[in-house]
Amino acid sequence: MFSESQLDRMEKEYKEWLREYEKALQKMPERLERFSTVSDMEVKALYTPLDIKDKDYFEDLGFPGQFPFTRGVQPTMYRARLWTMRMFAGLGTAEDTNKRFHYLIEHGETGLSTAFDFPTLMGYDTESPLARGECGKCGVAIDTIDDMQRLFAGINLEEVTTSMTINPPASVIWAMYIANAENEGYDRKKLGGTIQNDCLKEFIAQKTLMLPPEPSLRLVVDTVEFGTYEVPRWNTISISGYHIREAGATAVQELAFTIYDGITYVEECIKRGLKVDDFAGRLSFFWNSHIDFFEEIAKMRAARRLWARLMKDRFKAQKPRSMMCRFHTQTAGCSLTAQEPYNNIIRTTVEALAAILGGTQSLHTNSLDEVYMIPSEEAVRIALRTQQILADETGVANVIDPLAGSYFVEALTDKMEEEAMVYIRKLDEMGGMVAAIEKDYPQMEIADAAYHFQQQVEKGEKIIIGVNKFPSARPDLEFILRIDDELENFQIERTRQFKARRDKVKLQKAMDELRRRCEGPPCWENNVMPALIDAVRAGATEQECCDLYREVFGTYSDPGTF
Amino acid sequence: MADERKLRILIAKPGLDGHDRGARVIARAFRDAGFEVIYTGCHQTPEQIVSTAIQEDVDLIGLSILSGAHRYSFPRIMELLKENNAEDITVIGGGIFPLEDIPKLKAIGIKEIFEPGAKLEDIVQWVRTHVKPRKAMVA
Numbered sequence: 001m002f003s004e005s006q007l008d009r010m011e012k013e014y015k016e017w018l019r020e021y022e023k024a025l026q027k028m029p030e031r032l033e034r035f036s037t038v039s040d041m042e043v044k045a046l047y048t049p050l051d052i053k054d055k056d057y058f059e060d061l062g063f064p065g066q067f068p069f070t071r072g073v074q075p076t077m078y079r080a081r082l083w084t085m086r087m088f089a090g091l092g093t094a095e096d097t098n099k100r101f102h103y104l105i106e107h108g109e110t111g112l113s114t115a116f117d118f119p120t121l122m123g124y125d126t127e128s129p130l131a132r133g134e135c136g137k138c139g140v141a142i143d144t145i146d147d148m149q150r151l152f153a154g155i156n157l158e159e160v161t162t163s164m165t166i167n168p169p170a171s172v173i174w175a176m177y178i179a180n181a182e183n184e185g186y187d188r189k190k191l192g193g194t195i196q197n198d199c200l201k202e203f204i205a206q207k208t209l210m211l212p213p214e215p216s217l218r219l220v221v222d223t224v225e226f227g228t229y230e231v232p233r234w235n236t237i238s239i240s241g242y243h244i245r246e247a248g249a250t251a252v253q254e255l256a257f258t259i260y261d262g263i264t265y266v267e268e269c270i271k272r273g274l275k276v277d278d279f280a281g282r283l284s285f286f287w288n289s290h291i292d293f294f295e296e297i298a299k300m301r302a303a304r305r306l307w308a309r310l311m312k313d314r315f316k317a318q319k320p321r322s323m324m325c326r327f328h329t330q331t332a333g334c335s336l337t338a339q340e341p342y343n344n345i346i347r348t349t350v351e352a353l354a355a356i357l358g359g360t361q362s363l364h365t366n367s368l369d370e371v372y373m374i375p376s377e378e379a380v381r382i383a384l385r386t387q388q389i390l391a392d393e394t395g396v397a398n399v400i401d402p403l404a405g406s407y408f409v410e411a412l413t414d415k416m417e418e419e420a421m422v423y424i425r426k427l428d429e430m431g432g433m434v435a436a437i438e439k440d441y442p443q444m445e446i447a448d449a450a451y452h453f454q455q456q457v458e459k460g461e462k463i464i465i466g467v468n469k470f471p472s473a474r475p476d477l478e479f480i481l482r483i484d485d486e487l488e489n490f491q492i493e494r495t496r497q498f499k500a501r502r503d504k505v506k507l508q509k510a511m512d513e514l515r516r517r518c519e520g521p522p523c524w525e526n527n528v529m530p531a532l533i534d535a536v537r538a539g540a541t542e543q544e545c546c547d548l549y550r551e552v553f554g555t556y557s558d559p560g561t562f
Numbered sequence: 563m564a565d566e567r568k569l570r571i572l573i574a575k576p577g578l579d580g581h582d583r584g585a586r587v588i589a590r591a592f593r594d595a596g597f598e599v600i601y602t603g604c605h606q607t608p609e610q611i612v613s614t615a616i617q618e619d620v621d622l623i624g625l626s627i628l629s630g631a632h633r634y635s636f637p638r639i640m641e642l643l644k645e646n647n648a649e650d651i652t653v654i655g656g657g658i659f660p661l662e663d664i665p666k667l668k669a670i671g672i673k674e675i676f677e678p679g680a681k682l683e684d685i686v687q688w689v690r691t692h693v694k695p696r697k698a699m700v701a
Contacts, residue, residue, distance in 0.1 A: 118578035118629055122605070130607065133634025134578055207580030207604045248583050334583070338658060338678040371678070372658055373630060450583050451590050458681055467679045474677065476661045485633060560603025562573075562586040562593075 001057060002049050010050055021045065038292035038462065039250035040452065041415065047407035055410060060305070064400045066320075068308040070301050070413070071401040072359045073324040078397035082110075084362035085387050086163060086328065090115030090139035091374045092487055094150035097140040101155060103377060107384055111362060113163040114151070115139035115374070116173070121208040123169040123546030126491040135488035138374070139165075143495040143543070145536045148176040149183070157181045163194040163238065163328065163362075168210030170197035171219050172545040175532035178231065183537070194235035194284060194328070197223055200261040203437045205446065206243035207558055210546060213434045215553035218522045220265060221272050226529035228279045235284040237265055238328065244442075245288035246334045248450020251299045254288060255416060256423030257433075257442050259306055263424075264433045266315055272522065276315045280322035289355040290332040291347055295416075298409055300358030301401075302416035303327070329355035330364040336371040338474045339466040344368040349386050356396055357403055363387055369480055376479045440561050447562055495541065502539035510535035511548065518552040567695055570620040574602040574611040576639065579629035584656055588624060591682040597689070608638035616648055622693050625655045625672075632659060632667070640670045652693050656680070 002010070036042050055061070062068060065075030074080070087109050089100045101112055117139040119131035125143040126135045135141050142148060152162070166173040174195050178188050199216035202208050210216070220237060227236040241249075241258035249257065262283065269279055285303065289296045307325035311317040331351035336344040345368050352365050365383040367375030375383065391397050403409045430436045437443070456462040466472045513531045520526040535545060573589045575582060582604050589601045600618050602611060615623050625636065636655065643649045655667060656676040664675050673692065676685055 118580075118631075122578050124578075130578065130605075133631035134629060137630035138579075202580075207582060208578075209580075209605070246581075246583070248587075372660070447586050447590070451587055454587050454591075454682060458683065471679070474661070474679075480660070482660070483630065558582075558603035558605060560601045562589040562599075562601050 001055065002053060007050065007053055010048060014048055014050060017046075032461075037251070037295040038290055039252065039295060039449075040456070041250070041252070041295065041412075041419075043408075047411050049407060051407050051411040052414065055414070060414075061404060067312070067323060069304040069324055071404055073304065073326050073361070077359065077400040078356070078391075079400065082391050082397060083356065083360050084111040084161070085109045085384060086111035086113045086362045086364055087380060087384055088113045088115050088165070088330065088364045089380070090117070091481065092136035092140065092483055093491060094140055094142065094147040096136070098151055098153050098155075100377075100380075101152075104380070104384065105155075105160070107381055108388060109384055111161050111163065112155070113364060114165065116164070116166055117141045118208070120169070120173075120542060121166065123172070123210050123543060123549070125495055125541050125543035126488060127495060128543060133485075133488075135491055137483050141487075141491050142173065142176070143491070143541050144498050144539070145176050145180055145183075146498055148180040152180065157184070157186050158190045158192075161192040161194070163196070165196045167196055167199055167202050167206070167208055168216060169542060169546050170195045171223050171528055171532055172536065172542050174223060175529060176536045176542075179533045179537040188231050190233065191231055192233040194238050195223065196238045196240060196286070198237055198240045198261060198286075200264060200433055200437070201240050201243055201258070203556075204244055204257055204261075204442045205247035205249070209556050209558060211549060211553045212556045213437060215549075217264070217268050217434070219528065219549070221268050221522065222527045222529060224265070224269050224279050224282070225272060225274060225524060226527055227282060228274060230529070232282075234282065236279075236282050238284050238286045239265065240286040242286050242288045242330055244446065245290060245332065247446050248453060249446045250449050251290065251292070251295050252416060252419040253423070253442075253445055253449060255299055255303055255306070256420040256427075258285065258287075259303065259310070259420060260424055260427050260433050262307065263310060263314070266311075267432075270315070276311070276317045277319045277322050280311060280315070280317055281319060281324070284361075285325050285327035287327050287329050287355075287358075287360070288332050289329050289351040289358070291335040291351060293350055293354050294409060294412055296351070296354040297358045297403060298412035298416050300327070300329075300355070300360065301409070301413045302420065304359070305413070306417050306420060326361050328362040328364070329358070329360040331355070331366045333366055333370060336366060336368075337464060337466050338371050339472045341368045341371065341475070341477065343466060344371065345382060345386065348383060349390070352386055352390055353396060356390060357401075359401060369477060372477070372480055374481055374483070376481045378479050440559065443561060498539065499541065507535070507538040507540060510538045511540060511544070514545065515548055515552065518549065569597045569622065569689065569693055569695060570600070570618065571597050571622045571624060571689075572600050572602065572611070572615050572618060572620040573624045573626065574606055574614070575604045575626050576606055576608060576611060576635035577627060577629055577631035578605055579627055579631065580604050581628040582626070584628075585626035588626070588656060588682065588685065591686060592624075592689070595686040595689075608635050608642055611639055612642040612646060612648070615643075615651055616646055620651060621696050622652045622654065622689060625653065627655070627657045632657070633663065636667055636672060637670050640672070650696050656685075
């Protein structure tokens with residue numbers, strides 16, 4: 001990008017500048033012995049064209065909507081359409097969550113995102129003894145297709161896209177969504193949305209575990225295959241770095257492990273016989289936007305470039321859409337503090353701005369009280385307003401990728417990609433992600449990073465305002481949401497009554513067919529989705545389907561290493 | 563003092579909550595402080611936690627939870643310890659709890675609750691001050 005003579009002169013003058021700089025330091029030393037990002041990637045005092053001299057604009061950046069998509073996946077980006085404002089919501093019963101959905105839509109959000117409670121995430125109905133005390137606490141309790149109907153009552157399912165954060169039981173919850181939508185007269189070919197369905201990151205980070213890795217992957221491929229032929233507007237996997245980061249990973253680890261999970265899904269789908277260009281355009285990603293502004297922007301730009309190159313070179317994808325890393329972003333829950341919670345609005349604003357400058361397709365902004373529990377209406381409205389103010393008042397959405405060409409941002413983007421590639425090669429050498437998970441490799445890398453960060457906080461090397469600098473006590477906020485412990489009994493009773501009404505013969509037939517397909521070799525004829533849709537329509541509960549999975553495929557428990 | 567055995571600590575995660583960052587960090591901090599540490603992994607029932615604590619003859623149980631299910635699991639664990647004549651095992655908790663729940667948790671015998679921002683070295687110091695090796699259980 002610069003002529004050789006310019007670079008030669010710059011190198012000489014940069015060295016001279018450095019001498020000036022050293023002299024200035026004699027009088028006034030730097031604030032810190034070492035400057036680094038929140039992930040502890042070292043940063044220099046100054047970046048110049050010398051830091052990006054080997055970059056080729058066309059090879060490494062290109063234009064928005066063009067390979068390698070560093071500058072964005074669409075040619076128009078936010079000038080044509082803003083990102084989707086998709087607040088993560090789920091609490092109590094299906095009716096409680098439906099009320100929250102309507103509240104958010106009334107206040108201007110443009111897409112839905114569903115948070116399920118822990119029993120639903122792990123494939124248990126509310127009445128399971130393992131679910132005691134959990135009902136509706138961290139999300140909504142969904143046991144049956146009737147709950148699904150209540151969840152989306154009054155919402156146009158062909159107009160609003162819905163993301164559902166569900167992983168091992170994703171096929172079951174998706175079947176409930178499709179069956180309910182069809183019962184209400186919608187066409188499955190027109191349904192748009194996302195199931196998270198990222199089983200690999202569960203072993204690495206989030207730990208909502210159900211089946212061992214191999215059968216988990218089989219079910220993921222079943223959903224991708226079914227989506228490809230039957231629900232073509234649906235994003236069948238949201239390959240998620242969010243939880244990997246929340247578990248303590250660095251930005252590079254988040255990038256590398258997530259992209260490698262993506263590689264694994266693509267490989268598995270190809271093994272099934274799917275053609276890469278038939279399904280890859282429906283894979284999406286999910287990033288965390290942490291507090292270190294430039295590091296996050298660089299991570300998202302690097303993610304697009306890395307994925308595009310891998311899809312083109314490794315998997316020989318032809319269609320541009322197959323190479324696009326389209327992604328949702330959530331601001332970092334783990335960056336929020338229980339102390340002085342109003343400061344969380346400021347943290348979230350900066351993180352949301354990074355996600356926007358990073359080119360996200362949709363965004364969840366955390367609420368100031370999300371550190372305690374599910375947000376109150378008051379707090380969630382402020383969080384949504386944060387996005388709306390950034391979108392409509394600040395002008396940041398008026399130019400595509402405005403930080404391109406910043407010596408620092410480009411150098412950091414390159415470093416992100418290079419360091420992620422070191423992990424990717426290492427995972428290749430280990431024989432892939434399943435082998436690496438079995439060796440506990442990504443889990444321990446993340447545990448090391450989490451412990452290192454905590455030690456840095458304790459030594460004051462990383463600052464958290466209100467915690468280790470200007471420490472403050474936690475206040476008792478008046479508006480914090482309380483989830484009634486009694487909901488559990490209500491939900492148990494409701495599901496029992498639902499079960500008593502079912503046509504047992506029809507249900508048994510559907511479950512027998514589901515079992516036959518699970519026991520058979522993985523292929524289109526044994527794809528679980530058609531049988532699941534019949535089963536949930538005949539009244540199978542989430543747990544009944546998941547228990548069948550557990551019987552056929554076995555279970556997996558957290559090994560509890562640290 | 564020299565031949566006093568090392569403190570044995572069980573770090574446990576009750577309920578279905580998968581947020582294990584805090585549990586894994588504190589387990590390492592205890593190990594680095596010279597204690598013997600056992601970690602259950604996620605998704606343990608109160609029954610499993612108490613049974614592991616007794617089998618492993620621990621002096622301290624550290625419960626880590628973020629989901630809000632502590633209102634069921636913590637009292638249940640305390641009840642089970644009592645039923646098994648093991649109420650001399652010290653129990654502490656860590657996580658984010660509604661403020662109004664903290665006195666209730668202490669009232670059922672949980673010795674200390676460590677909230678967000680608690681320093682690892684302060685938690686380690688608390689353990690050194692408040693927990694002594696208990697007498698081995700007679701089988």
